[in-house]
Amino acid sequence: MSCVNFIYPHHNPNEGRDIINANFEALCQLAFSGITGSGGGGFSGSGILNFINSGVTVTVEENYQYLIYGDLTIYSGGTLDNLGQVVIINGALALSGGSFNNSGSTLLVDLQLNGQGKYSANFTTTANVPLTINHLLNTQNFVYMTRQGTSEISVQMTIVDNNNVSITTTSSVAGGRITIIGV
Numbered sequence: 001m002s003c004v005n006f007i008y009p010h011h012n013p014n015e016g017r018d019i020i021n022a023n024f025e026a027l028c029q030l031a032f033s034g035i036t037g038s039g040g041g042g043f044s045g046s047g048i049l050n051f052i053n054s055g056v057t058v059t060v061e062e063n064y065q066y067l068i069y070g071d072l073t074i075y076s077g078g079t080l081d082n083l084g085q086v087v088i089i090n091g092a093l094a095l096s097g098g099s100f101n102n103s104g105s106t107l108l109v110d111l112q113l114n115g116q117g118k119y120s121a122n123f124t125t126t127a128n129v130p131l132t133i134n135h136l137l138n139t140q141n142f143v144y145m146t147r148q149g150t151s152e153i154s155v156q157m158t159i160v161d162n163n164n165v166s167i168t169t170t171s172s173v174a175g176g177r178i179t180i181i182g183v
Contacts, residue, residue, distance in 0.1 A: 048066065048067065048068065050068050050069075050070055050071065050072055050073070050091075051072070051073040051074075051075065052072075052073070052074045052075065052078035052079070052080055052098060053075050053077070053078050054075055054076055054077030054078055055077055055078070056077075056078050056079070057078070057079040057080075057081065058079070058080050058081070059080075059081040059083065060080070060081070060082045060083060060084040060085070060086060060104065061083055061084055062083045062084050062104070063084055064084040064085070065084060065085045065086075065087055066080075066082070066084070066085070066086045066087065067087045067089070068086070068087070068088045068089065068091060069089045069090060069091065070088075070089075070090060070091040071088075071091040071092050071093075071094055072086070072088050072091060072092075072093050072094065073094040073096055073098075074093075074094070074095050074096065074097075074098030074099065074100055075096045075097060075098050076096065076097025076098055077097070077098065078098040078099070079098060079099045079100075079101065080098070080099070080100050080101070081101045081103075082100070082101065082102045082103060082104040082105075082106065083103050083104050084104045084105075085104050085105045085106070085107060086102075086104070086105075086106045086107070087106075087107045087109060088106075088107070088108050088109065089109045090109070090110060090118060091108075092108070093106070093108075117137055117181075117182055118179065118180070118181045118182070119133075119135035119136065119137055119178075119179070119180045119181075120177065120178065120179045120180075121133065121177070121178055122175065122176065122177050123167075123173070123176045123177070123178060124172075124173060124174050124175070124176065125167070125168075125169045125172060125173045125176065126172050127169060127170060127171045127172050128168060128169075128170065129168070130158075130166045130167070130168045131166065131167050131168070132160065132164055132165070132166050133164065133165050133166070133167060133178060133180075134163060134164050135163060135164070135165065135180045136163050137162075137163065137180065137182040138162045138163060138182075139162055139182045139183075140159050140161075140162055141182065141183050142180050142181060142182045142183055143180075143181050143183060144157065144165075144178060144179060144180045144181070145178070145179050146167070146176060146177070146178045146179075147176070147177050148173055148174075148175055148176050148177070149175065153169065153173060153176065154169075154170075155167040155168065155169050155178075156168045156169075165180070
């Protein structure tokens with residue numbers, strides 16, 4: 001199994017690929033001692049998971065780090081026992097019914113990518129009615145993704161200025177999400 005599969009967010013394996021490769025390539029050469037696990041759900045017993053399924057227990061031993069880029073989700077029946085340090089970069093800890101036993105420390109890091117940053121927001125649109133998004137990234141150079149639930153959706157985007165874009169959808173969208181990353 002490849003280290004890269006564990007480092008990238010499971011919802012979009014291409015998100016941040018160049019940045020992660022540039023900054024964390026050395027992680028693939030490391031042995032993941034100090035991080036152990038048990039249970040099924042595709043977990044081999046060692047390594048880094050960005051989601052912990054039912055029946056899986058991951059233990060971060062004292063004096064070790066569990067480094068995640070993107071969200072760390074612990075599903076119902078899954079457990080993360082932290083005796084060391086859990087570090088989540090540009091993400092959040094999402095307890096979806098699972099257990100997080102924290103006897104160590106947890107660090108949430110908002111890493112500013114190339115000095116530009118990241119903006120995420122939920123939105124609702126009406127078909128063919130423009131919606132202005134104020135991202136405050138002070139750039140017209142960015143990449144973006146729009147989705148509804150777990151599915152990507154297509155939008156027509158117009159750059160208004162360095163801090164605003166306008167999006168238009170061909171159908172109404174309830175519960176949409178946009179992420180804009182300055183490059």
